[in-house]
Amino acid sequence: MSSAWIVVLIVGAATVALKATGPVLLGGRPLPESLSGVVALLAPVLLAALVVTQTVGGDRELVLDARLAGVGAGAVAIAARAPLPVVVVLAAAATAVVRLLA
Amino acid sequence: MRSAVAVAATVWFFGASFGLVARAAGMGAVAPFVMSATTFAGSAQFAASSILGTSGSAVAAIAAAVLLNARYAPISISVAPLFRGPRLRRMLESQLIVDESWALASRGDGRFDRRILLGAGLLLYASWVSGTAVGVLAGDVLGDPKDLGLDGAFPALFLALLVPQLRTTRAAVVALAGAAIALALIPVTAPGVPIVAASAACLLGLGRRR
Numbered sequence: 090m091s092s093a094w095i096v097v098l099i100v101g102a103a104t105v106a107l108k109a110t111g112p113v114l115l116g117g118r119p120l121p122e123s124l125s126g127v128v129a130l131l132a133p134v135l136l137a138a139l140v141v142t143q144t145v146g147g148d149r150e151l152v153l154d155a156r157l158a159g160v161g162a163g164a165v166a167i168a169a170r171a172p173l174p175v176v177v178v179l180a181a182a183a184t185a186v187v188r189l190l191a
Numbered sequence: 192m193r194s195a196v197a198v199a200a201t202v203w204f205f206g207a208s209f210g211l212v213a214r215a216a217g218m219g220a221v222a223p224f225v226m227s228a229t230t231f232a233g234s235a236q237f238a239a240s241s242i243l244g245t246s247g248s249a250v251a252a253i254a255a256a257v258l259l260n261a262r263y264a265p266i267s268i269s270v271a272p273l274f275r276g277p278r279l280r281r282m283l284e285s286q287l288i289v290d291e292s293w294a295l296a297s298r299g300d301g302r303f304d305r306r307i308l309l310g311a312g313l314l315l316y317a318s319w320v321s322g323t324a325v326g327v328l329a330g331d332v333l334g335d336p337k338d339l340g341l342d343g344a345f346p347a348l349f350l351a352l353l354v355p356q357l358r359t360t361r362a363a364v365v366a367l368a369g370a371a372i373a374l375a376l377i378p379v380t381a382p383g384v385p386i387v388a389a390s391a392a393c394l395l396g397l398g399r400r401r
Contacts (some may be wrong), residue, residue: 091219091222092243092252093216093217093218093219093243094222095253096239096243096252096253096256097225097229099253100226100252100253100257101229102229103253103256103257103260104229104230104232105229107260107261107267108263108267108286109267109285109286110263110264110268111264111268111274111285112274112281112282112288113278113281113282115272116272116274116275116281117274117281119272120271120272128393129302130301130361130362130395131268131269131390132269132297132301132303133301133353133356133357133362133365133366134368134389134392135262135269135386135389135390136294136297136352137366137373138370138372138385138386138389139290139349139386140346140370141373141374142373142382142386143342143345143349145374145377146377146382147377149379149381150378151374151377151378155340156343159343159344160346160347160350162347163348164347167347167350167351167354172193173193173194173197173348173352174196174197177194177197177198177201177344177347178197180340180344180346180348181201181340181344184342184343185338185340186340188337188340
């Protein structure tokens with residue numbers, strides 16, 4: 090078997106298991122009281138971490154590039170209460186324009 | 192749902208880009224397609240194919256991809272109560288969890304909408320897999336999604352979905368702590384680790400009720 094197939098099969102199996110962690114182990118019933126306070130905070134924490142890693146994340150380095158302009162434009166659109174599709178399109182356009190000029 | 196369509200279009204382009212990159216990395220035509228259908232997680236797939244393409248070892252590619260997807264443990268725990276029924280059904284439905292479907296389904300009070308999670312997840316899955324197929328076959332016609340600035344669209348999407356989550360002081364403090372942990376770890380750890388480490392910030396909520 091080629092190494093590509095080994096990677097595809099092992100990563101696929103691992104990801105299926107990771108995505109199933111919560112629903113299989115904890116699904117089908119309400120969360121224990123002590124855990125629900127923690128889980129309620131998972132959304133803001135993980136979203137904040139995703140914003141940071143997708144804006145300046147690189148391979149073991151901080152990368153400051155046109156994505157910053159996209160997030161900046163997105164932030165302005167969010168502050169102006171623009172609908173979500175508008176935020177996404179404006180962010181992509183700002184990123185593309187800054188990358189073209191840089 | 193209009194948001195889901197905009198995001199799905201972006202995801203489709205990245206799927207096509209993955210198909211192209213994976214084929215160029217010597218993965219053949221079928222393996223990238225199978226990877227999109229089973230792994231369904233962009234960053235891990237790009238990392239694995241680029242390591243394979245630069246003659247890295249299979250072990251390195253697997254380690255990088257699994258680390259990048261480790262965040263799906265805390266992410267899937269956050270939506271666990273939405274999944275009901277037999278274990279097999281919960282396992283199958285959980286495969287529709289992906290960053291974007293999860294983020295779109297968040298209602299801003301720590302809870303999630305099951306219909307949006309599964310509906311957007313299905314749409315994104317179809318986009319990702321069909322995009323990959325087109326990319327493998329004809330990806331060089333489409334060009335680089337970065338030229339369209341699509342890599343700047345994802346962090347803006349997550350920011351837009353983060354803002355309504357910050358209604359309580361505790362949520363804002365914990366989000367800031369998570370962002371700081373991620374920022375501090377990006378230069379010193381493998382990609383994927385910063386997000387998982389940041390999720391530890393939510394332990395500040397232990398034993399407290401909102």
